Amino acid sequence: MTWETADLDLTAYLDRTEAAAEPPSLAALTRLQTAHVRTFPFESLDVLLEQHPGVGLAAVQDKFVRRHRGGYCFEHGTLFHAVLDRLGYDVEPRLARVGDPRASPRTHLVLLVRLEGRRFLSDPGIGIPPLEPIELVDGAESSAGLWPHRIRVTDAEQPGGRAWELWRRRTDDWEQMHTIDELPVRRVDVEMGHHWTSTSPVTHFRSSLMLNRHGVDPDGTPSLLTVTLDTVSEGRRGEVPRRRPYDLSELPELLQRAGARLTADESKRLIDRLDDLRRGPTT
Numbered sequence: 001m002t003w004e005t006a007d008l009d010l011t012a013y014l015d016r017t018e019a020a021a022e023p024p025s026l027a028a029l030t031r032l033q034t035a036h037v038r039t040f041p042f043e044s045l046d047v048l049l050e051q052h053p054g055v056g057l058a059a060v061q062d063k064f065v066r067r068h069r070g071g072y073c074f075e076h077g078t079l080f081h082a083v084l085d086r087l088g089y090d091v092e093p094r095l096a097r098v099g100d101p102r103a104s105p106r107t108h109l110v111l112l113v114r115l116e117g118r119r120f121l122s123d124p125g126i127g128i129p130p131l132e133p134i135e136l137v138d139g140a141e142s143s144a145g146l147w148p149h150r151i152r153v154t155d156a157e158q159p160g161g162r163a164w165e166l167w168r169r170r171t172d173d174w175e176q177m178h179t180i181d182e183l184p185v186r187r188v189d190v191e192m193g194h195h196w197t198s199t200s201p202v203t204h205f206r207s208s209l210m211l212n213r214h215g216v217d218p219d220g221t222p223s224l225l226t227v228t229l230d231t232v233s234e235g236r237r238g239e240v241p242r243r244r245p246y247d248l249s250e251l252p253e254l255l256q257r258a259g260a261r262l263t264a265d266e267s268k269r270l271i272d273r274l275d276d277l278r279r280g281p282t283t
Helices: 010-017 026-039 057-066 073-086 187-199 248-258 264-279
Strands: 090-098 106-115 118-122 149-154 163-169 174-180 211-216 222-227 231-236 242-245
Touching (some): 026 073, 073 106, 090 187, 106 174, 149 174
Antiparallel strands (some): 090 106, 106 118, 231 242
8 A cells, every 4th residue: 555645636735735845954844834834723523523535645635735634643654754755855654652652552644754864754744743843863953833743762662763852842841742763664554543533433533523623813922722621722822822711602703714724514512522521421
């Protein structure tokens, strides 16, 4: 099973993100990643609606580019991988374990990009991602985005050799996001990861709402809108987010603000689904 990147409508993607088709460079990759993250929200809506179209490139670009939606890591990574490949980047998908690597499956898709003999992590599909690639060097940091991010080399035994950890700092402490191994990734691996993430009874994507939209204020400060099952929060870099509960009647307006276009029927079904989750399991 190939990645089928030739099927990408690159012109439509660039029009949607207002990005330019530039020769590969670190600066160009940063502009592309920033444009992608600020255009497409991170969201789990189709999993909750039990209507996910899958993570093949055709389905993803139809959802993101034509229908003005977003998705989660397998979709972001599949689309961005195709874009980088078509633009001439030396890019390879990798899978990561979110949280404790001793207990978590390989259910996060990232991209490793080689530029001028150096390798960089490009991770546009994590819930609240950095806005730029980060070099795969122990201690490398990025301050772009809502919070600082850092790369660490781990000594933990991993298949495929060396492993890399991504950390972020939301408060005074650093928290580990995921661990990347060096095993090659095929499209079927992404399909299997998506299948587990969207159907397993223990996956949190089936029991909670995740909707994040990056923005930028007029002064250039990165901002974020986050909607969960029970709360909505808005924040800017360097500030404590403003968090409040919300009524489900607000959800259609919140979806529109977050850039997740649903049909009227989808919105109604999502509200019903969230209402059921808020009530909890019946006995």
